[in-house]
Amino acid sequence: MEQFLQAADRFRPDAVVIAGDIYDRRVPGTDAMKLFGHMLTKLAGRGIYVFVIPGNHDSAVRVSHVNELLESHHIYIAGEPGKKLMHVTVPILNHAMPEAASDTSHGVTFWLMPYLFPRAVADLGLLDEEAPSSYDEAVRAVLSAQEIDTDTCNVLVAHQNVLAHGMKPEHSESETIIGGIGEIDYTAFDAFDYVALGHIHNAQKMGRETVRYSGCPLYYDFSEMNRSKDLTLVTINSKTDISIEKVEIPLLHRLIQKSGTLEELLVQGVQLRDKDKYYIQCILTGKHVPPRALEQLREVYGDSLINVKRDTELSGEQLAENASSGLKGQAALSLEEQFGAFFHDQMDELLDECQEALVRKIVEQQSRQGSDYVQKASDVPESDSQELIDILRHGPD
Numbered sequence: 227m228e229q230f231l232q233a234a235d236r237f238r239p240d241a242v243v244i245a246g247d248i249y250d251r252r253v254p255g256t257d258a259m260k261l262f263g264h265m266l267t268k269l270a271g272r273g274i275y276v277f278v279i280p281g282n283h284d285s286a287v288r289v290s291h292v293n294e295l296l297e298s299h300h301i302y303i304a305g306e307p308g309k310k311l312m313h314v315t316v317p318i319l320n321h322a323m324p325e326a327a328s329d330t331s332h333g334v335t336f337w338l339m340p341y342l343f344p345r346a347v348a349d350l351g352l353l354d355e356e357a358p359s360s361y362d363e364a365v366r367a368v369l370s371a372q373e374i375d376t377d378t379c380n381v382l383v384a385h386q387n388v389l390a391h392g393m394k395p396e397h398s399e400s401e402t403i404i405g406g407i408g409e410i411d412y413t414a415f416d417a418f419d420y421v422a423l424g425h426i427h428n429a430q431k432m433g434r435e436t437v438r439y440s441g442c443p444l445y446y447d448f449s450e451m452n453r454s455k456d457l458t459l460v461t462i463n464s465k466t467d468i469s470i471e472k473v474e475i476p477l478l479h480r481l482i483q484k485s486g487t488l489e490e491l492l493v494q495g496v497q498l499r500d501k502d503k504y505y506i507q508c509i510l511t512g513k514h515v516p517p518r519a520l521e522q523l524r525e526v527y528g529d530s531l532i533n534v535k536r537d538t539e540l541s542g543e544q545l546a547e548n549a550s551s552g553l554k555g556q557a558a559l560s561l562e563e564q565f566g567a568f569f570h571d572q573m574d575e576l577l578d579e580c581q582e583a584l585v586r587k588i589v590e591q592q593s594r595q596g597s598d599y600v601q602k603a604s605d606v607p608e609s610d611s612q613e614l615i616d617i618l619r620h621g622p623d
Contacts, residue, residue: 227261229475230443230457231268237459237473240316240334242274245424245440246281246341246385248289270299275316275336278303281385281424282341304338304383309350311372312338318462334379334462337418341385341425342368361386361408374417379465382418385425386410390433395426399449412437419465422458429458429472436468443475448507448532451481478503479530485509485537488519495526506530511537514579534576536566561589583622587613 234242249258269276278301280286290305304312317333347364348357352371358364365386374380387408388395394409412433415421421437427450429441440458445451457473482504484494491508498504506527510519515536524531565585566577577585591610 227265230265231272233457233473233475234269234272234274239459240275240318241336242269242276243336243381243383243422243440244276244278245383245422246279247283247424247442248278248280250283252283252285252288254288266296266301270301274300275314276301277314277336277338277383279338279383279385279424280304280340284341286340302336302338304340307340307342307346307350307368309352309371311368313372314338332378334381335375337372337374337380337382339365339368339382339384362410362414365410366414369414369417376417379462380418381420381422381462382415383422383424384415385423387425388412388423388432388437388439395432395439396428396430398427399447420460420462420468422460428453429456435470438470444477445479445481445505448481448483451483479505481505481507483507483509485511487512488516488522491523492526495523498527501528501530504530505532507532508534509537510534510576514582515576517578519578520576534570536563536576562586580617580621584614584617587617 248254248262266276278289280289280303286304286306290303293303293305296303302312302314313335315333315335342361342364344358344361344364347353347367350368352367353363358367365384369382387410389409390412392411412421415437419436423432423437423439426439427442427446429439431438438458441455443455443457445455454472454474455477456475459471459473461469461471463469480503484491484498484506485508486494488510491510495501498506508523508527508531520534523534562582562585566582569575569577569581591613
């Protein structure tokens with residue numbers, strides 16, 4: 227954040243845009259609120275206009291509850307959507323080129339559109355039917371209700387899942403749940419000269435150069451490891467003269483991955499210097515997880531260790547061994563993997579060799595039951611129960 231403020235001092239922008247997902251939950255933590263308040267205070271002290279919209283992770287009411295006070299400092303935060311979107315014209319005094327057309331002489335108007343749900347648009351009464359049939363229809367209904375002077379420059383700030391003629395934006399692993407939810411074609415924004423988008427973590431254009439996701443300024447998962455993180459600097463000289471530049475911000479932590487058996491990972495951890503400069507993911511190879519694996523890795527990597535993953539690519543010999551054990555190939559294996567990931571998420575530990583054997587035996591027993599899970603204990607064969615007890619008492623063979 228301090229480097230962002232330094233960039234603001236360097237480039238002296240007329241406005242800063244934050245396109246949603248200010249927080250990661252509707253009731254944010256106090257530290258996050260203090261950090262956001264610090265940013266707004268510093269930008270206001272620099273005389274910069276600030277435009278903010280709530281994303282789908284935010285509470286529109288909470289983030290906009292002191293709007294009247296903030297607007298006196300040129301900070302504008304959109305609240306819940308209404309029939310008329312909040313819009314503000316920023317006077318352009320120094321940055322427009324002398325020969326630019328008159329479309330910037332009256333400034334640039336910023337339109338703030340919070341994350342829209344079709345039901346919320348239905349409540350506004352903008353359509354004859356009870357509710358829009360899609361997010362795309364909902365957004366088009368809201369935008370068509372605005373009085374936009376297309377002879378002047380207009381910027382839309384939006385937080386939606388935008389496609390380009392069916393082409394989806396590039397996602398990272400942490401946002402695969404977005405899938406086909408809330409899809410809107412970029413042509414819904416044709417009335418605007420530039421569209422500043424939030425919602426997707428990776429910076430990218432959608433359909434035309436001037437409809438862009440800025441991306442998030444920090445890494446959120448290791449699928450982004452080889453991507454740069456930067457700011458999007460937009461210079462508007464006229465409706466037909468808009469330039470876009472990437473401004474890199476050096477991050478305090480880089481993402482790295484280490485892969486190997488537990489013993490190999492421990493050696494790599496000892497050899498790694500300046501661990502506090504990294505966020506580290508360890509990929510554990512091998513058929514079984516030794517006891518206390520996660521604890522041992524944390525002792526070596528410290529707080530820089532973000533998570534540990536299993537290498538789930540099995541050899542042909544291992545797949546054959548699973549098949550001969552009565553497992554249903556990859557489908558049963560996937561169930562084991564899913565439980566292992568769930569266990570890690572809930573317990574912050576990896577399954578050890580005994581636990582893996584127990585899960586594997588349960589999956590094997592379940593496969594003999596067909597597609598229906600047993601409904602009561604009396605339906606479980608005594609031999610199955612004994613097998614599980616033996617694993618618990620003596621460990622795997």
